[in-house]
Amino acid sequence: MQYFWVVLASYLIGSIPASYLTARYWKGIDIRNLGSGNVGTTNVWRNAGPVAGVVALAGDLxxxxxxxxxxxxFGGPVLVALSAMAVLTGHSWPIFLGFKGGKLVATGVGVIAAISLxxxxxxxxxxxxxxxxxxxVSVGSVLAVSSIPFLMLAFHLxxxxxxxxxxxxxxxxxKHIPNMKRLLAGTESRVRKLF
Structure with a gap:
């Protein structure tokens, strides 16, 4: 029964819409109505500025x-894995935003870093x-998350x-299928040249 409550709490933690709240209280905007409409760090960065983007990133991580x-x-690897799945599910399908959430990359990095730095x-x-x-950003996200199972194998988790x-x-x-479709169509947004 304890496992159930921990997993439920993890889902509710994941459902806290850090990016939405940051944009709402930082700039007074509903991030769901701007840019890609995604409730995530990248969309906050593009529409509310880099400082708000970093705050949103910190919240999601x-x-x-x-x-x-x-x-x-409260438990070992099984409970940790289940709770991690729950927090990621909450982030992607949050009960507080009508089950329309982010793409789980930032929260996923937080989960993985806490398990294996x-x-x-x-x-x-x-x-x-x-x-x-x-x-x-979408290409980086897809490649990074796709590498995680192989990295876990390499580190014998x-x-x-x-x-x-x-x-x-x-x-x-x-979650990145729309981005991949835009990539193929040549309409995916690019970040400004960094170097």
């Missing part, structure tokens, strides 16, 4: 870290490198965490 810390307090750091480095080279890595990759890629 923090949700993932908090859920893992909570689960580690090396895996989280390498996935984040893949994201940064890809975005710098291609200037497409327990099977529940490997299942979590596969879960993250599948859901994040699914």
């Amino acid at each position: 923090g949700k993932g870290v908090l859920a893992v810390i909570l689960a580690k307090h 090396p895996v989280g750091a390498i996935a984040a480095a893949i994201w940064v490198f890809t975005v710098v080279v291609t200037r497409y 327990e099977r529940p965490y490997l299942a979590l890595g596969v879960f993250i990759a599948i859901i994040a890629v699914y």
Whole structure:
């Protein structure tokens, strides 16, 4: 029964719409009506500015870290993996925003970093490198999340965490299907040249 409450709490933590709240209280805007309409860090950055984007990023990362810390307090890898899946599900389909949420990349990085800092750091480095080279946040996100199961294998993480890595990759890629369609059509937004 304890597992149930921890997993439920993790879902509710994930459902806290950090990016939406940041944009709403920082700039007085509804981020769902601007840009891509996505409730995520990139859309906040583009429409509310870099400071608001960093605040939103911190909030989304923090949700993932908090859920893992909570689960580690009450159980082992199975509970941690289940709670991580729950916080990511909450972020992607939040009860507080009519089940229309973000693409789970930032919260996913928070989760992974709290479980294995090396895996989280390498996935984040893949994201940064890809975005710098291609200037497409979506390409960096898809490549970074797709690398997670393989990185977990390389670092010999327990099977529940490997299942979590596969879960993250599948859901994040699914969430980025509209971006991939825009990439193929040549209409996907690029970030400004960084270097």
